[in-house]
Amino acid sequence: MTVDFLSPQPVAVARQTLRRLTESGLPPTPDLYAEHYYLIAGELSGRKLEPLAREPTPGVEVTAAVEAILQILTDTTFGLAVELGTFDGHFQILLNEQNAAPNAFSAEQTRSQIMKTLSLLRQRVADSQADLREAQQLLQRMREDLKENPGLTQNDPLTGVLNRRGIDVVLTREFTRSRRRKDQMSIGLINIDRLAGINDEHGRDAGDQALIHVVTAARGLFRSKDIFARIGDEEFVAVFPGGNAAGATFAVDRLRNVLDRIPLRYNGKTIPVKISAGVAEMHPSDTLSDLLQRAERCLHKAKDSGRNLVVNETDLA
Template identity: 30%
Template sequence: MNPGGNKRKPPLDPASVLGPTVGGHGPVAIVRDLARELLQQGRITLDEAGRIDGALRDHDWPTVRTYVDLGLARRPVAKAAPDNGAATTPAPGAGPTASAPSREPPAEDQVLIAGLLRMVMRLCDALPKLVLNDRSFVERFAPIRALLTARLTPERLGEAEARIAAVIDQQIEMQRDLEDARSSLKDMLTMVVDRLGSIGNTTARFQQRISGYQEELGGQPDVLVVARVVGGLLADTKLVSEEIEKSQQDLADARRKVESYELRVRSLEHELAQTARMVQNDPLTHALNRRGLEEVFRIEVSRSSRYRVPLTVVMIDLDDFKSINDSLGHAAGDRALVHFVTTAQACLRSTELIARTGGEEFVVVFPATGAADCVDAIRRLQRELERSGFQYEGQSRVMTFSGGAAAWREGESLAQILRRADTAMYEAKNGGKDRVVIAG
């Protein structure tokens, strides 16, 4: 019993803190990945990780920045096994356990720490200004996140920093331009309405003056009264005419400006639509990415159902790709991926689209093609890839791949058909590689 009524706060569960973001590929997911890595390295405590997690959910960017900066400033903790087998728990707020401090991090690690710190500061400063529910904007961070989750080098970190800066700057500029154009358009329309109102007021006053003149002329006016009425009528008529002419000119100018702003708004909206289309392509190989594949599959399934034509999907995995990275370096690996996609696009028909779904994994969609015919096409690609070879800085490598083909079944989702194609592809791998197997 606790007579005071104060309940102790339950201990944090390490598995639930900084867990994966559902459907998250954007800037928040990048910061979450980094904080999770800091927790694993012992640079932040579980309590601090919980604070970061809560701040990310609440979009409390200053708090996120404070604790991530704190973790990056600390050294990783080498976890030593306790003598009596009992786990030690750091006091809240005391920072990571310092029982086994590490040596001064090497120069490359110091460069990485400084770069990560700059990146977090840039993200936390920019996030309050951005529209986080803009799907096209969030998805543009997917390749950046993939870059950061690979083996981190100063070069890769520099590329990630440059990409983040470009995405953020472009999004902020486009949002600002679009809001400025819409605001200017609103101001111009307000002026037009005000001008129309002023014309109505002028003509109303004119009608009142005319009524007054009619009353003066209704009796037995003398010559002086008639002369005064005529003079006033001429002056008022001239004034109304000038007001109407000025209003017409102002309205014509306003119309031209409104048309100009409408064109600007449409242009900016077109740019945003183009940006959304750009996120359907893999930035390295320019093949489709996962989002692009989902869109193509949706269209082709609809066509296949409507016209009762076959649809086949082939899962491809490059054989022994790791050996290229290990022997020639990651830059060579990137070039090899580009070489494969270029060769595939040259061999395939324009309607047969290729998407990159993982490091060295690809999917080819064959509309209106049965499994047997698409296997023939894939084997032609295998022969061409082996014939052309891969050259990098004077060194040559023969590239091969294994494939699994699956014919679409009515009602089958993309995840389901890819699962069958993936099983067939691994069957080809286990059967000796450089083969294609049709899924059952």
């Protein structure tokens, strides 16, 4: 009798999932952890699984990474419990074979199989203990980091919108969802024109107010399902689920027009706040990097063409 112990173990999948997220520079949030866990489980079992699709979850906290580590702990203990149950059943069969062995040779074969099974069990327990120690160490490091940085989140502390870390999570999930459902999706890269000049002339606080001014206008103009994030000192990204290039261009250009007509009022002064933007639509063969690069090229063209302009990819031809 043989028992298959080679199917993917939750512990092995969990360890590889966390390692892959780390190597990719992605935060181990529950959503990303679940998505990569699912895909890696398929790889280890030899089955090709479609990526999971999820609705975007704005403002995901970095503290949610703790939940991912707790999931590893759960997988470890669950996996060990399953193994022990399997081994228990296997032992019962072997002991019955031992008692019913017709001769010394058969009994020796059964004893040998019992020793192999015991060896596997000891190795499983040792591996599980190592995984638990590793997860506990990760949790401790995360607790220390959060204690030192209690405000460390995936939101920009100045404007309240997602920051680069946060949009990386949400944009990856939204791109995967749109591609799987064959939905449209467009993005706009938006840059405040000459923000450094505002800082130099009116002070850093005025520059901060200019950033808030742009975010306030965007929140008032974009749809509730659209996603807006600050990804640099003066740069934002807008994600338009279900939107094509024409619709996204219209939305971003409307933002540009509103900002053009309504300057920032600061300490009794009127400060013009202008933006340049590049818009690109997701194509069926795109990777996320392809989409972002096209939007970046459009943004550069808008800047090179005099700024205070929105360019989409049809303008690149």
